[in-house]
Amino acid sequence: MKLKKLVYIALIGSVVTSTFSCTKLKEEFKGELEEGTSNVDPGSLLITAYNSLNTPYQQEQRWVMQEISTDAAMAPTRGGDWDDNGMHRAIHLHTWNADNGYMNNTFVSLGTAIYNATNVLKYKPSTQQAAEARFIRALVMFDLLDLYGVVPIREGESFEDFRIAPEVLQPQAAIDYMVKELNEIMEGLPANGPRTAYVANKNAAKALLMKIYLNKGAFLNRQSPSFAPEDMNKVISLAKEITATGAYSISAKGKYFDNFAPDNDEKSTENIYTLFNKNGERGGSVDRTWNTIAHYNMNPGGWNGWCTLSDYYNKFSASDERRGIYYEYAADTTSNRKKGFKRQNVGFFAGQQYNWSTNKPLKARNPATAPLVFTPEVTIRTSGATLETAGIRPMKYAFDYGVTGQRNNDWVVFRYADVVLMQAEAVLRGGTGAATDALGLVNSIRTNRGVPVLASLTLDNLLDERARELYWEGWRRQDLIRFGKFLQAWQEKAADPDPKTLLYPIPSQQIAVNPNLKQNPGY
Template sequence: MKLRSYLYIAFTGTLIATTFSCTKLNEEFRGELEEADAGNIDPAALLINAYSSLNTPYQQEQRWVLQEISTDAAMAPTRGGDWDDNGMHRAIHLHTWNADNGYMNNTFVSLGTAIYNATNVLRFNPSNQQIAEARFIRALTMFDMLDLYGVVPIREGESLEDFRIAPEVLQPEAAIDYIVKELNEIITDLPNNGPTAAYVANKNAARTLLMKVYLNKGTFINRQSPTFAAEDMNQVITLANEITNSAKYTLSVAGKYFDNFAPDNDTKSTENIFTLFNKNGERGGNVDRTWNTVAHYNMRPGGWNGWCTLSDYYDKFAEGDERRGIYYDYAADTTSNRSKNFKRQNVGFFAGQQYNWTTNQPLMARNPSTAPLVFTREVTIRTSGATLETAGIRPVKYAFDYAVTGQRNNDWVVFRYADVLLMQAEAMLRGGTGTAAEALDLVNDIRVNRGVTLFTALTLDNLLDERARELYWEGWRRQDLIRFGKFLEAWQEKAADPDPKTLVYPIPSQQIAVNPNLVQNSGY
């Protein structure tokens, strides 16, 4: 049960009035808002609107697609006529996108909307904690805007009051300074929540975001040749120690990795630092996409038979690695798989023959219905014929919430303690205070709980692979590959990038048309 709930009030105007647009509709909305009695506007409702703005880009949709399908971890193959979308998905995986790709604009708009909605909270006499929460949401979405597009448009001062004024556009160093200053100023006023209320911005969420800023700072400034200043790495290590010393988090014990993603992860997880609120009957995002985008039509529930991972990525997992897939026993599983003790795998990477969780019999494909439903290692970015329904291994990280109809209760994980430890180990390897042995111990603490053998030595290469295993499909793979200098390399169904321009996405052409302060990124 969630400890904190709010009335969700959607202000349509704030969803449209993004940080970069200057349309007539926005001007009319601003005028109406100015005429309203500001005293009648509830900052708590505006704050929930800001939190809810995060759902669309994060919950396996826009931002997630740009961070994962652009990598070796995920692919959205075209299956005959399905999943074509004018090549939009293929372009993300192949790194052949341009400034008119729908994902470029939709993600830019959604992140911009969240930045605006968070800033708007500050205009209506919020409490100190509400101010801090709103500024955290703004800092988080600014960080992602910087990561994806290399710049951050923001409305403040006159441009917040008058949409005829184009928003300022922060370049990397200015954006980093802004985000760091924001987070340092708000930590005192943020609550000291742990995993059971991780859906409320909190002190350790701010520390984790600061860790990511300092770890990626040199990459954001020079993506082709990133540097890692010792003082930045030491900031990462200091913040990690502060999070550990708060004594609010422990690594999930063996067999409980998927507690972090369960329908009741707000009560079960010992790792979650910041999440997005999902509760049936109240509010939330479309966490069903974690199942729908990968599941076959004949699975329970039936999905859209779309996305998959690649066999080279799957092969990073050793047999017996809990993260690769297990039968996970959880109360919201109301199928016979649990009640009749079938115990078929229900989370992780689905490969090979799939089974009916009512009869425990092998599932068959839809067309032809005589073909066994066997998910194969082999997959191409364009599939046809007999492979349409079966090509590709399917990852499912969030255990499906069968106990409810409609909005599922799994909170979406943004920050997790295991990531904190992996970032701390990386900072040590990159010149921060600490020994190689200490970094190795941090990573082995994770590996022992996941049921795999310990490393005898830690290198940047095997650390990157461990991040791939621990954080798969959580929305960090692209950022990791760029920071480790691997994003331009070839992998399955993607040739090596001929141009480093792909280290940053293009500014959407629609946004350049309405904001004269935006300049297209080099090469686009």
């Protein structure tokens, strides 16, 4: 009961964070909080802060805005399914406005996480608990800055009195705040490796600092980002520090999907920071990784929705294990493993699909006589014979058949392969090191993925390598903006006529309740 009440208090606080009416609710909330201060367990509040990351990150909200807005993913309307008043189509077509549901839902979820993290700091947490909470807050601030260009935050008096509107940090101030926070908490964080990557740790803080320094120029000038040598050298230095711990290595050949498996907390050699999912304990939302893409007749069955584009799929060679393999893992209780059928069960699903228990070809649902063949061709509005089958479906997280309910796959936020690729990019962008050094870093990944090494490295083929390595992990939009390609045309999306789309609009609902928020240009 105590934990339930703590969660309730945190949720009420998050609602009040995003609205400024209901004065009596504010007074009652504050009174209850003050009355129970001596009984509040900061450890329970910290768990609430961690849990508040699940919804925006695990293939929902923040993930949608980062991936479906790009060439990597699309949520086509399939007849009457997946229409939602055009909300999904608008994200891919870059025709969103400030009233699109994803604008407000994501903004509120990220703001809730910031509130929950800050709330931990009120109740005498240990040094490590405080450091973990501040890491969570910095991570979410980074995404708010990336998506919306500003960061609303409640601290001090505005955290205590909800009649005071949250301060809104502009890009440079937000960058300075995050860098200061992460450096201050570094010593208080544990030096956890892949086995406990779900706990905020030193290397996670360093990976986040790398992201900040690498994207700093884009955050300050999205149309014409610049990359200061001192920032690139910080990226390189932090990458070397992470490597020097000896805690991480690029997954061996055939082991790429260990990073996303139901027991990835035991198998991964790359995961630096993850979101905790454990059946019967805590977690949630990771099931969306299957539900959003799987056809109704597959096992696991899903909602038959999202897909990738054929041009993106064609970036992979046939030998690239990242494109899809039969992956043997203990939680696969189907005959695919037991009887040795060895049908592909992870990666990009294209062509005829099979029942992993009987090894028989699957059929579609409507018409039931049609073979379930996922086609590369897909339009943003599908109909007719290919209504259910259009589009190649990526499934990166191997399905956990061993449990009913919440699956055990921890969601990956930061991974060592990304650190290596960021280091290579920083060298190419003017940091200390030779082009051959950057090439060697990228080829160290490619060799383990079963593809030939590159003869040379350019920004263009580095971006393609990031597309292959990090597909559907929530980084594609950020990468395209940093590389100057987000406004270009791609399949089912014309070139953007206005650079305003380099930022999402501030949700109308938020501007209405926070006078410190100003709408982004062009909206």
